[in-house]
Amino acid sequence: MAEKNGPATAGRAPTADRPTRIRNVAVVGPSGTGKTTLTEALLFHAGATTRQGRVEDGTTVSDFDDVETRQGRSVNLTLSPFQWGDIKINLLDTPGYADFLGDQRAGIRGADAVLFLVSAVDGVDARSRLAWDECAAVEVPRAIVITKCDHPRADFPGVVAQCQEAFGADSLPAFVPVRSGTGDATTLTGILTLLSQRYYDYSSGTRHDATPPEDLTLEMEGERAALIEGIIQESEDEALMERYLSGEDIDAASLADDLRAAVARGGFHPIVPVSATTGIGVLELLDEIPTAFPSPVERSARTATDATGRERAVPCDPDGPLVAQVLKTINDHYVGRISLVRVLSGRLAADATVRVSHARVDTDPQRLADSDERVGAVSAPLGKQSRSAGEVMAGDICAVAKLSQAETGDTLSAPQTPLRLEAWSFPEPLLPTALRARSKADEDKLAQAVAKLSEEDTTLRVEVNAETHQMVLWCLGEAHLDLVMDRLANRHGVAVLDEPVRVPLRETFTVPAQGQGRNVKQTGGHGEYGVCNIEVEPLPSGSGLQFVDKIVGGVVPRQFIPSVEKGVRNQMEQGVVGGYPVVDIKVTLYDGKAHSVDSSDRAFQRAGKLALKDAAERSTLTMLEPIDTVSVLVNDEYVGAVMSDLSARRGRVLGSEPAGNGRTVIRAEVPELEITRYAIDLRSVSHGTGTFTRSYLRYEPLPPQLAQKHHDADDAP
Numbered sequence: 048m049a050e051k052n053g054p055a056t057a058g059r060a061p062t063a064d065r066p067t068r069i070r071n072v073a074v075v076g077p078s079g080t081g082k083t084t085l086t087e088a089l090l091f092h093a094g095a096t097t098r099q100g101r102v103e104d105g106t107t108v109s110d111f112d113d114v115e116t117r118q119g120r121s122v123n124l125t126l127s128p129f130q131w132g133d134i135k136i137n138l139l140d141t142p143g144y145a146d147f148l149g150d151q152r153a154g155i156r157g158a159d160a161v162l163f164l165v166s167a168v169d170g171v172d173a174r175s176r177l178a179w180d181e182c183a184a185v186e187v188p189r190a191i192v193i194t195k196c197d198h199p200r201a202d203f204p205g206v207v208a209q210c211q212e213a214f215g216a217d218s219l220p221a222f223v224p225v226r227s228g229t230g231d232a233t234t235l236t237g238i239l240t241l242l243s244q245r246y247y248d249y250s251s252g253t254r255h256d257a258t259p260p261e262d263l264t265l266e267m268e269g270e271r272a273a274l275i276e277g278i279i280q281e282s283e284d285e286a287l288m289e290r291y292l293s294g295e296d297i298d299a300a301s302l303a304d305d306l307r308a309a310v311a312r313g314g315f316h317p318i319v320p321v322s323a324t325t326g327i328g329v330l331e332l333l334d335e336i337p338t339a340f341p342s343p344v345e346r347s348a349r350t351a352t353d354a355t356g357r358e359r360a361v362p363c364d365p366d367g368p369l370v371a372q373v374l375k376t377i378n379d380h381y382v383g384r385i386s387l388v389r390v391l392s393g394r395l396a397a398d399a400t401v402r403v404s405h406a407r408v409d410t411d412p413q414r415l416a417d418s419d420e421r422v423g424a425v426s427a428p429l430g431k432q433s434r435s436a437g438e439v440m441a442g443d444i445c446a447v448a449k450l451s452q453a454e455t456g457d458t459l460s461a462p463q464t465p466l467r468l469e470a471w472s473f474p475e476p477l478l479p480t481a482l483r484a485r486s487k488a489d490e491d492k493l494a495q496a497v498a499k500l501s502e503e504d505t506t507l508r509v510e511v512n513a514e515t516h517q518m519v520l521w522c523l524g525e526a527h528l529d530l531v532m533d534r535l536a537n538r539h540g541v542a543v544l545d546e547p548v549r550v551p552l553r554e555t556f557t558v559p560a561q562g563q564g565r566n567v568k569q570t571g572g573h574g575e576y577g578v579c580n581i582e583v584e585p586l587p588s589g590s591g592l593q594f595v596d597k598i599v600g601g602v603v604p605r606q607f608i609p610s611v612e613k614g615v616r617n618q619m620e621q622g623v624v625g626g627y628p629v630v631d632i633k634v635t636l637y638d639g640k641a642h643s644v645d646s647s648d649r650a651f652q653r654a655g656k657l658a659l660k661d662a663a664e665r666s667t668l669t670m671l672e673p674i675d676t677v678s679v680l681v682n683d684e685y686v687g688a689v690m691s692d693l694s695a696r697r698g699r700v701l702g703s704e705p706a707g708n709g710r711t712v713i714r715a716e717v718p719e720l721e722i723t724r725y726a727i728d729l730r731s732v733s734h735g736t737g738t739f740t741r742s743y744l745r746y747e748p749l750p751p752q753l754a755q756k757h758h759d760a761d762d763a764p
Contacts, residue, residue: 060427060434061095061128063135066363066442067342071137071389073154075182076164077174078143081194081323085164086127086140088323092330093136095129095429122530124150124375126387126444128427134337137444139374143178145735146527148474149506150375153455155181156471157374157389157444160188160310160340162332167193167201167320171209173682173736179214180708188310188341190317192332196224197235197322207318214316219277221306221317222331223267238320238328239263241271242306243299249327278302281309303338311341343442349391351458351466359466361392365440369393369401371459372468373450376503380538382433386447388459391468395445395459396438397425406456406470419462423449455505473505476521477741478726480528481549483518485542493518496539500531507531514628515549524726550720552627553671553746559584562662564614564654569645576642577650579603579611583662584633588671588745592616593633603639607651611636614655623663625670630746634659670754671746673719678712679729681737686711692732696721697750710736716744720753 063069074082090096127138141154155161161182165171182189191214193206203224210218225237227250236250239259246259275297279287282305291297309315317339321328348362351370361370375387388395395401404417426433428446439445453459456470482497484490497520501507508521522528535541561582568575586593594612603611612634619629639654677698681689690700690713698717706712717725722741729737 060436061130061135063133063440063443066344066365066440068133069135069137069343069442070336070340071139071157071159071343071442071444072336072340073139073141073158073161073187074164075141075151075155075161075178076143077172077178079169080143080164080166082140082143082164085162085192085194085321085323085329086125086138088326088329089138089333090127090129090429092326093129093131093333095127122147122150122526123377124154124387126428126446128429128444131333131337135443136336139444143174144526145174145177145730146522146524146530147506148181148523149455149504151178151181152471152473153374155185155187157372157387158187159343159346160190160336162192163189163316164192164194165206165210167195167203167206168198170202170206171213173734176213177736186313188313190310190319190335190339191218193318193320194323196320197325197327201235203320210316210318217277217281217314218316218318219274220270220320221274221335222319222328223270224320224327225263235322235325235327238331239267240331241267241274242302244271247331249325254326254330275302277315278306278309281305281312281314283308307339310339311345349468351460351468353464353466361466361468363441364392365394365442367392367441368464368466369395369399369459369461370466370468371395371401372470373453373455373457373459374444376453376455378499378503382448384449384451385428386450386453387444388439388447389444390439390441392441393461394438394440395422395425395447397422400462401459402462402465403450403453404458404460404465404467405454406458406467417465418452420450420452422447422459454502474523475740476506476508476523476527477739478522478524478528479519479548479723480522481515481517481519481546482543483546485544489542492539492541493535493543496535496541499539500534504531512549512551514551517546517549519548522726524730548723550673550723552625552673552749553630554622554624554627554668555629555631555671556583556585556663557667557669560662560666562658562660562665564611564656564658564661566650566654566657574642574645575647575650575653576640576645577607577610577647577652577654578640579636579651579654579658580638581611581615581655581658581662582635582637583659583666584635586631586633588631588747590631590633592619592630595633595635597635597637598639602641603636603651604641604646607641607646607648608636610648610651611639611655611658614652615659617652618656618659623660624668627670629659629663629668630671670749672749672753674716674744674747675719675722675741676744677715677717677722677725677739677741679715679737679739680706680710680712681729681733683709683711685733685736686713688732689713689729689737692728693717696725717741718747719743 076082122142125140129136139154139158141151191210223239224235226233227236228234237248239246246257248255248257279291319332343363348360350358351361353359370392371388371390373386373388377385379385399422400419403420425436426446427436436445458468460466484493497509501509506523510519535543564579566575566577596608615634679689693700693715696717698715701714703711703713
């Protein structure tokens, strides 16, 4: 089916003289399917590395730092370009864990096709379906790679059936694995190409063309017929089906062309079995990438917006104006800032000046202005190696050094014709963790380190809560938090402690009360004199403060009435019982006293504060907690479990509605105190299928037993 190519020389930078000889391929799949292992196998068998999983200097291929080794999972989007014959292949290895969804989305959008991995042992699970949906959202062509086919528990036919049930009937094997032996003692020894019936024998440890056993071809006749029928159904040649039904033997070469066209349109998903550890299927996959996947020229042109707001098509043209997009930003401890960039049009050269158009202008007002910047070195990275590329044409992907202004999702274009590409959506971080420096010396380092991490990680949000005075990191999950903590400690050398996030509570009056603020101090010179009498009444939620002046006869001079209000507001912010701000009250100033010499703005501010405190002692206050409106998207089979969990969190389930594709949206109102760790808990309850959004709704009274618990915590030494 595919024309055979050959490996390149290890260590040589891959090249392409035109975009039609480039393939940009993302490796996508859930964690544990073997994405990084397959990437390393492809690089090794293509001759890009001298031993599997290593580059020539002995450093790992899979990451820019060794955090992946410590965590045991892929945490970064990484680029590995290599040569296969006259084709340059840019392999984008994407993380499979849900906490690194931002990098997965970047890899999918930076590619023109996807190798979608499914384990022959574990099969298709909920995480596979979610990853497939990410690919389907941008209609990227896909081939399904079933990995770990050498495993004793591998079930290739069973997993193929799962793929067809989950991803559609247009998912059909283009190859089948061949096992030798009897009973449970079989081993993977070869692979059969269904279309051409070419058989590759690996029983000797290397690949050899061999004559397929007659019983094997007969056994696979049904699978071959299904593949041919699937290709013909997707073919744009209407006469092909009639020829096939009439009994004509359609030649494999013609079918291969139709197969490639169907894959490029996204209407067909060939299945390829692979064992990355033994190499069986790796060479076949390398041969398929150039022939089955589209080049950048064949993909639909992207759309960009010019300075006037007009949309313009961006075709893959090396002679057109420069348009490129930053897929990933990395702050390397030794190299500095590195940007992975996909060039869509024109050419990107070292030392050129480009216009940086920011993607997140709506969410970050301080980054509204575009800016011109000089490009640093342009290279083709491979692990920790960097091979100079000089100039990169449209359709290619490269690493660019020292783009200090550009961040993930930003557009690089010619200053004379600036354009902005729409960035992909970044998942909202919903797991908060409060951090504090372990020592005084680490405080400044912590602020600088967190700023650098948030620059390169679009899914990390940092805020300093003005009320609780905590630095809060918002992450996507525990693995994401572990990554941030690892980089703070090992990359930036900052010692930090994490602590529970304090939810901002409120206090309010439940019954009316009167209070007097008496601020009388005689010091021999100018003293302080201010007396005010107030009445405090509770108001409905969200009313804030209503200040009413009922002074008669000038007992409190007009110029000091605003001072009383200012003092009341100041005390409301500080709290009167538990130290939480007071809200939703009506304060009426109805009496007071003043002194012709000693009364002042300061004296009556102090009197206003004392009056509110006095009223609080004569009334009953209740604590208020913030309530969030929560929307949970989950697979139908977990709706009951999620609703029960929300109810256990003191939530009010408002209803649910179908979202299509076997998923349901559940809407609820839940106390914020109960969902600080919901990003972790929902993943457990829904078996990894659930996502949610949350937004502040209102404050409501905290149940008395919980209010007492918070009072006791505040009073503890």
